[in-house]
Amino acid sequence: MDDVLGLGPLLASTIRFATPLGFAALGGLFSERSGVVNIALEGMMLISAFAGVVGSYASGSALVGLATGLAAGLLIGLVHAAVSVSLQADQIISGTAINLLALGGTGFLMETVFGSGGTSPRVSAFDPVRIPGLADIPIIGEALFNQSVLVYLLYLLVPLTVFVLRRTRFGLRLRATGEVPEAVDTAGISVVRMRYAGVALSGMLAALGGVYLSMGVALSGMLAALGGVYLSMSLLSAFTENMTLGRGFIALAALIFGRWTPVGAIGAALLFGLAQALVVTRGSDVPIPQEFVAMFPYVLTIIALATFGGRAVAPAASGKPYRKE
Amino acid sequence: MRSWKALLAATLMLALAACGGGGTAEEPADDAPAAEGSEAAPSEAAGGEGASDVRAAMVTDVGGLGDNSFNDSAYAGLQRAEEELGISIEVLESGAPTDYVNNLTQLAESGFSPVFAVGFLMTDAVNEVAPQFPETQFALIDSVAEATNVANLLFEEQQGSYLAGVVAGLMTQQDTEFTTAEAATVGFLGGQESPLIRKFEAGYAAGVQSVCPDCQILVEYAGTTPEAFNDPARGQEIAIAQNDQGADIIYHASGATGNGLFEAATDRGFFAIGVDSDQAAIVPDAPILTSMLKRVDNAVFASVEAALEGSFPAGETITYGLEDEGVDLAEFGEFSDIVPQEVVDAVEEARTGIVDGTVEVPTEPAA
Numbered sequence: 048m049d050d051v052l053g054l055g056p057l058l059a060s061t062i063r064f065a066t067p068l069g070f071a072a073l074g075g076l077f078s079e080r081s082g083v084v085n086i087a088l089e090g091m092m093l094i095s096a097f098a099g100v101v102g103s104y105a106s107g108s109a110l111v112g113l114a115t116g117l118a119a120g121l122l123i124g125l126v127h128a129a130v131s132v133s134l135q136a137d138q139i140i141s142g143t144a145i146n147l148l149a150l151g152g153t154g155f156l157m158e159t160v161f162g163s164g165g166t167s168p169r170v171s172a173f174d175p176v177r178i179p180g181l182a183d184i185p186i187i188g189e190a191l192f193n194q195s196v197l198v199y200l201l202y203l204l205v206p207l208t209v210f211v212l213r214r215t216r217f218g219l220r221l222r223a224t225g226e227v228p229e230a231v232d233t234a235g236i237s238v239v240r241m242r243y244a245g246v247a248l249s250g251m252l253a254a255l256g257g258v259y260l261s262m263g264v265a266l267s268g269m270l271a272a273l274g275g276v277y278l279s280m281s282l283l284s285a286f287t288e289n290m291t292l293g294r295g296f297i298a299l300a301a302l303i304f305g306r307w308t309p310v311g312a313i314g315a316a317l318l319f320g321l322a323q324a325l326v327v328t329r330g331s332d333v334p335i336p337q338e339f340v341a342m343f344p345y346v347l348t349i350i351a352l353a354t355f356g357g358r359a360v361a362p363a364a365s366g367k368p369y370r371k372e
Numbered sequence: 373m374r375s376w377k378a379l380l381a382a383t384l385m386l387a388l389a390a391c392g393g394g395g396t397a398e399e400p401a402d403d404a405p406a407a408e409g410s411e412a413a414p415s416e417a418a419g420g421e422g423a424s425d426v427r428a429a430m431v432t433d434v435g436g437l438g439d440n441s442f443n444d445s446a447y448a449g450l451q452r453a454e455e456e457l458g459i460s461i462e463v464l465e466s467g468a469p470t471d472y473v474n475n476l477t478q479l480a481e482s483g484f485s486p487v488f489a490v491g492f493l494m495t496d497a498v499n500e501v502a503p504q505f506p507e508t509q510f511a512l513i514d515s516v517a518e519a520t521n522v523a524n525l526l527f528e529e530q531q532g533s534y535l536a537g538v539v540a541g542l543m544t545q546q547d548t549e550f551t552t553a554e555a556a557t558v559g560f561l562g563g564q565e566s567p568l569i570r571k572f573e574a575g576y577a578a579g580v581q582s583v584c585p586d587c588q589i590l591v592e593y594a595g596t597t598p599e600a601f602n603d604p605a606r607g608q609e610i611a612i613a614q615n616d617q618g619a620d621i622i623y624h625a626s627g628a629t630g631n632g633l634f635e636a637a638t639d640r641g642f643f644a645i646g647v648d649s650d651q652a653a654i655v656p657d658a659p660i661l662t663s664m665l666k667r668v669d670n671a672v673f674a675s676v677e678a679a680l681e682g683s684f685p686a687g688e689t690i691t692y693g694l695e696d697e698g699v700d701l702a703e704f705g706e707f708s709d710i711v712p713q714e715v716v717d718a719v720e721e722a723r724t725g726i727v728d729g730t731v732e733v734p735t736e737p738a739a
Contacts, residue, residue: 056616060609067605154467157438164465165438166604166628169657260605284635285604287628288436292599327592327606328613337565337596 050186057321057328059190062198065313065320066263067092067256067291069201071298072305072312073208074252078124079307080212081245082225082238082364086142087127088253089295090149095120095254096261097153100286101160103170103262112170116258117251123149124250125243132242135368146295154288164288172262172284173197197255197263204252208309221245225362228369238369253295260294261286300348306360319344428453428676429462429484431475433491434598435627436465440655441648442668446490446513449672456673457680469598472497480505486523486679488513488672492568493598498522509684511675513668514568516689524689525671529568530575530733531726532664532699533623536645537579538722539662539701540621541587542715543643549710550643550659551620556586559619561610561633562593563601563626567736569593572625572647572664574737582731583718590614591737594629607632615642621661623647634658650702661711663702671698695727 050056071088078085095116102115123145130141157164173195182192212218223231224241232238262284297319304318305311322343326335430450432443450461462484464475472494479487480501485508489498492515502510502519510522517524540558547553560576562569577589592610594600607629611622615636622637623645624630630647637644638658646652646663671692678684692698701719704711725731 053616056613060613063605063609151467154436161438163438164436165443166440166631169655285631287602287604287631289599289602290604292603323606324609327609328616337593341595341597 053328055186055190057190057324058187059194060324060328061317061320062190062194063320064323065316066195066198066201067260067294068298068301068316068319069205069313070197070256070259071253071295072301072316073201073204073309074249074256075299075302076208076249076307076309076312077221077245077252078249079302079365080225080362081221081242082228082362082367082369083128083131083242083246083249084138084142084366085127085246085249085253086139086299087123087145087295088249088256088298089291089293090142090146091120091123091127091250091253092257092260092295093149093153093289093291094123095257096290097156097167097257097286099254099258100167100170100261100284101156103172104161104168107171109171109173109262112172112262113258116254116261120250120252120254120257121247122250124247124253127250128243128246131368132239132246135370138366138368150289153286157286157288166288167286169285170262195259195263197259200255205309205313212309217244222362225364228364232369232371238371242369253298256294256298257291260290297344300344303361304344304348304351306351307362315344315347318347426457426459426676426680427462427484428459428486428488428679429464429479429482430488430490430672431472431479431494432463432465433472433493434466434469435491435601436467437463439628440631440651441627442513442666443490445649445666445668446488446672449669450488450676452669452673453676457676459676459680469493473500476501476510477504480508480510485509486511486675486684488675490668491515492566509679509686511672513671520687522687523675523685525668525675526689526691527666527668527671527698528691528693528733529625529664529666529699530571530578530735531694532666532701533572533575533625534579534582534726534731534733535694535701535719535722536623536662536664537576537581538583538718539579539711539715540576540623540643540645541580541582541584542718543661543711544587544619544621545584546710546712550641550661555618555620556584557588557590557614557618557620559590559611559614559622560592561607561614561622561624561626561630562591563595563624563629564598565593565596565600569625570737571735572623574734576623577737578734579722582722588618590617590619594626601627601629603629604632604635608636611636611644612640615640621645623664625664631655634660646702650705652702652705659707661707662704665700665702667692667698667700693726694723 075085075088098119099112099116103109103112130136131138161167175193176196178192182188224238228238301315302312304315322340326340430446435443453459454461488511490513495515498512498517502522512522513525544551544556544558545553560573580587580589594603594606611633621643624633625647633644634655643659643661646660648666651663652660
């Protein structure tokens with residue numbers, strides 16, 4: 048079957064745009080469901096993107112880069128938790144501080160580690176992995192199943208997150224902590240511990256989004272469709288200062304638009320990704336003003352918030368430090 | 373007790389963040405001793421009385437040093453001035469547009485002159501700062517400011533881009549390792565949509581059409597804000613999309629966003645054309661056919677030289693073009709075997725035509 052409409056490339060591009068948003072939105076989910084607003088997703092992504100590149104640069108291995116990126120995300124998550132949970136500081140201020148620290152800190156460390164700002168040297172990144180069979184599905188196969196392993200990880204994480212939140216003791220406790228921490232406390236479960244877990248997970252998921260941005264943007268072998276020869280070579284990637292460019296905030300918008308549910312958040316991330324991909328792949332046929340696409344996630348989120356009709360869908364205790372009576 | 377701790381924690385975080393933020397505005401550690409050195413022992417090359425008194429400085433735009441592009445090029449010009457003319461130099465990087473005024477003010481207050489503002493994004497900042505320091509000489513690159521103590525340094529980017537277009541239009545009709553003759557499609561990746569970047573597009577499109585009237589030219593801008601110069605992920609997506617539509621040569625004028633083009637070109641095996649500096653030398657593993665050179669370094673060096681001679685072109689607007697090598701096309705380098713002689717000849721012919729005025733290059737793309 049011929050892909051006359053170019054749906055395959057459009058879908059592939061959508062997924063690449065949506066993946067970092069999806070990881071960060073899931074990250075935001077774990078944090079907010081535990082009762083801690085995480086406006087720091089942006090900074091967590093940026094720091095992890097940088098830490099991943101440094102790890103990969105030092106070791107020559109993308110996997111080591113993934114590990115250092117995750118470690119950085121975990122560390123920043125713990126900082127956010129320490130400030131906003133243990134010390135009960137304003138969660139928005141803590142998050143904003145992390146974002147500022149990430150922007151300035153990575154810029155400064157670029158000088159220290161690589162000797163110059165701007166763009167880092169190129170490092171090993173994740174090659175696209177083609178899944179035989181699934182990738183042979185007409186039109187959508189290549190787009191969905193010839194991607195970076197990180198994309199497959201996201202595919203797995205969505206149902207896993209649904210399962211954890213709905214079916215596991217940890218998930219139920221986490222959600223309860225975000226809704227009625229008093230009840231959780233009364234049941235003898237540590238609210239502080241649950242929130243630390245939520246924010247730490249949040250940091251690591253946002254880290255995956257950051258690592259995907261700096262070293263996981265994999266290309267699929269769609270040249271075959273053009274009659275060319277696809278050369279399988281190691282992808283090379285780099286860190287660029289401030290390369291997240293607000294994607295953490297768009298992920299937050301996706302989380303809100305998706306009503307703080309995993310499937311909703313991923314759906315919103317895909318929708319925002321599709322809008323970006325449409326401009327990139329169809330910009331010349333359908334002139335969509337770029338400004339419109341840039342504001343699209345935020346406008347949708349405002350509309351969504353306005354039409355929730357007063358029904359509280361956000362975790363009830365999100366944003367409020369828990370003070371033991 | 374609790375709230376006291378909370379306040380302390382929040383303050384600490386903000387303080388830490390502020391320290392981090394300041395980092396981007398710091399000079400690279402290695403030029404501090406160099407600057408001192410040249411002050412202590414003025415170089416012979418300076419040749420004249422008072423030469424060592426000149427302290428030139430520059431402020432980068434948000435692209436910063438390491439952009440492999442015109443900020444680096446301007447800095448190279450300053451470094452050359454330091455070595456050959458024996459002046460002291462300083463560079464301040466701007467992490468955000470809000471740093472422009474602060475950085476320019478700081479340099480002017482510290483007695484630097486001339487102070488180079490690199491990039492049209494700094495036009496407003498120069499308009500604000502320059503009148504406050506009438507004794508300081510400023511130079512604004514890529515834009516025109518109103519104050520009489522500012523030299524405005526412009527480039528005929530469309531002329532160099534025209535040559536890049538000639539190369540792209542001819543090479544896309546060739547069968548090579550990177551191009552297929554039947555495609556006859558080329559791409560342009562712009563950074564922030566703006567009059568400056570449209571000059572690149574206009575010249576490139578005119579160049580392509582002059583040698584390949586039937587060629588399709590795909591044009592895409594990464595955005596409408598300065599962030600569009602700093603988004604390699606987006607640049608990569610645009611390059612992939614254009615390549616999917618058959619473009620086998622893509623020229624970019626998009627700063628760090630172009631790194632995404634280079635990644636796509638490397639992975640998929642099509643040609644990229646670099647911009648501002650000879651990017652093939654900077655990103656050797658990418659198939660960069662050539663680069664449109666914008667010799668910001670020469671303009672900066674010439675301005676410093678003029679300042680030393682007391683003929684700094686304050687209040688004037690100087691335009692550098694093909695004629696005075698303000699813009700140019702880089703050597704084909706490792707691809708010179710692939711590029712046929714007729715392409716080289718066509719480039720020379722176009723160059724001659726532009727310099728003697730028989731070829732007019734538009735500065736705005738055809739509607």
